Amino acid sequence: MKNHAYHSVIFDLGAVLVDWNPRYLYKKIFATPEEVEHFLEHICTSDWNEAQDEGRTLQEGTDLLVSQFPEHETSIRAFYGRWKEMLGGPIPETVKILQQLKESGQYKLYALTNWSNETFPIALMEYKFLQWFDGIVVSGKEKLRKPSHDFYQLLLDRYEVNKANTIFIDDNLRNVKAAEAYGIESIHFQSPAQLEEELKKRGILN
Incomplete structure (x- = not known):
């Protein structure tokens, strides 16, 4: 059953879904x-x-x-x-979590990544799971990056995301703290198992 507190999940990519x-x-x-x-x-x-x-x-x-x-x-x-x-390739256990969320059909999935606009197309070609997102915001393209609050707001505005119903996942504590200071509930990613536990705790994963 869907947890009604959350409508959207925002993922960082590097070191969360992609081993770079x-x-x-x-x-x-x-x-x-x-x-x-x-x-x-x-x-x-x-x-x-x-x-x-x-x-x-x-x-x-x-x-x-x-x-x-x-x-x-x-x-x-x-x-x-x-x-x-x-x-180093995809991080398969996190990709599996992303797949579960996608297949549930209950959440909008986004990526917010600090990534050069010139190298990101290589990742897009390499990793099919990047097509599962409802939207991806790439810092190099926007000329803004985490931890700037404007960068988080850009995603919220572009995809009409309500930060009160959103969870953000990033391996960089600096970016997690910035999101939380901006009012977006966040998980500091340390391992796929820890992420799975955090999402289950919130009722986002069964």
Whole structure:
């Protein structure tokens, strides 16, 4: 039976439904885990990648870092040149949860993702389950990203979603806290089993 408190479920994609991790690529490039971590902490950082997620072109982002760290040019260019090697595939247990929600026909399903508009089409081609959503809002296309409240509001406005009847799922605690501060009930995703338990607790899954 449907839980009438909830009408919509909003999913983050990376690390929730899609296993994306730059370490999959860089462990092929560097000899040691320490070198991989140093490179991702100091050169191709999360903040740098998020600027592309917010609409900066891959070319601009890459050229900027190459100018700052010319000695790492090959490794920097690999970030987007070999981007597909960062994809570990779908996270099957979470995809199964998404499928259960879809097949129930009781909830509208949306995705709100920080993702470059230039690489997102690759994921769309790779993963058929992305077609199950009633709507997807991609930060790179909108030039806005989580944790900006405007980005959450964009999805709510575009698909006429009432935040009072919505649950949001994200692996990034920063994004979860921002959604909650904006009045959207949220689950901090840590594993598919934990997500399933949280959804059952709320009566969203049987």
